[in-house]
Amino acid sequence: MIMICRTKQQLREALENKRKQKPGLTTGFVPTMGYLHEGHASLIRRSVAECDLTVLSIFVNPLQFGPNEDFDRYPRDEQRDLALAEASGADIAFLPTVEEMYPTKPLTSITVDVVTDRLCGASRPGHFDGVGVVVSKLFNLVQPQRAYFGMKDAQQVAVIRRMTDDLDMPIKIVPCDIVREPDGLALSSRNVYLSAEERSQALVLSQSLAKAKSIGETAGKTVQGLIDEVSNHIRESQLADIDYVELLAYPNLTPLAPNQLLLETPGELLLAVAVKFGRTRLIDNRILSFSEVTIDV
Incomplete structure (x- = not known):
C-alpha cells in the first residue's frame, strides 16, 4: 500500500526509515502537479523498474503560475491520483499544502539563463523561476538518485538538467517519451x-x-x-x-x-x-x- 505523507517531516521520517531498512537503496522521484494520467503512470513505472524506492509528489506550485493563468482552476482529484499512483507501483506519495511548502514567502530565487529565453520562458515570464525553486526544494527533501520528467515539456527538462549540472546536484535527470492518445493528442x-x-x-x-x-x-x-x-x-x-x-x-x-x-x-x-x-x-x-x-x- 502506498504511504501518504502530507508534511515535510513525515516525508523525511518515511525516507529515513526506508533507508535504514535497506542501506544503499536507490530512490527514484516523479514530481507532478497531480490530475495524473497515463503519461505520469509511465514515469512511475519506469522509476519502479529502475529504482528500489519510488517517491511521487503531487503539488500545484503557485510560484510557476502567472497572474492571469489557471492556478485556481487547475484540475485536482486526490483520490483518483492516489489510486493511479498505487496501481503504478509508487511507494510514497508526498501531498503538501501550499502553506507546508512555503510557510513564508520565499526570498530565494533560482534563475536558469539562456535556456529560458525562448518558448514558454519568453511567453510566461517567471514561470521557470518558480519551477526552479519548487524542484530544488523537492530534490532536497527527497534526495533521489534519479528523477523522471516527461518530454512533453522539453524546455522544462532542459532547464532542470542545466540546473542540476550547474549546482552539482547528484541526481540523474531521466527524460521520458511523450505519451499520446491513440489519435495522437499528447496527454495533458x-x-x-x-x-x-x-x-x-x-x-x-x-x-x-x-x-x-x-x-x-x-x-x-x-x-x-x-x-x-x-x-x-x-x-x-x-x-x-x-x-x-x-x-x-x-x-x-x-x-x-x-x-x-x-x-x-x-x-x-x-x-x-x-x-x-x-x-x-x-x-x-x-x-x-x-x-x-x-x-x-
Missing part, C-alpha cells in the same frame, strides 16, 4: 478543459509535428521554411491561436539562423509549439535530426 492534465470541438481541432498539433521530418528532409528546406509550413498547417484549425512555433538546437535551446539549411544542421533540434484552443493552452514538440540525411545527386 489540461486536456480536460477542452470542448469536444476544441479537442478535435487540437489534433492539428501532433499532425503538424508528424509531418515535420519529411518537410525538413526536402532539399533546400531552411529553418524558417519548416517553421512557416508547420505554422500554416496549424492555422488550418480555425480555433488555433498560436503562441509560438520554434525550431531550436537541443538541449541548449539556442536559436538557429532562419536561412540555415536543415540538411546541413548538425545535432538534435527541438520543434516546439504552444497553441491556445479557447482558454486552454497546449504544448507539444518533437526532437528532429537532419544531419545524417544524404541527398542523391
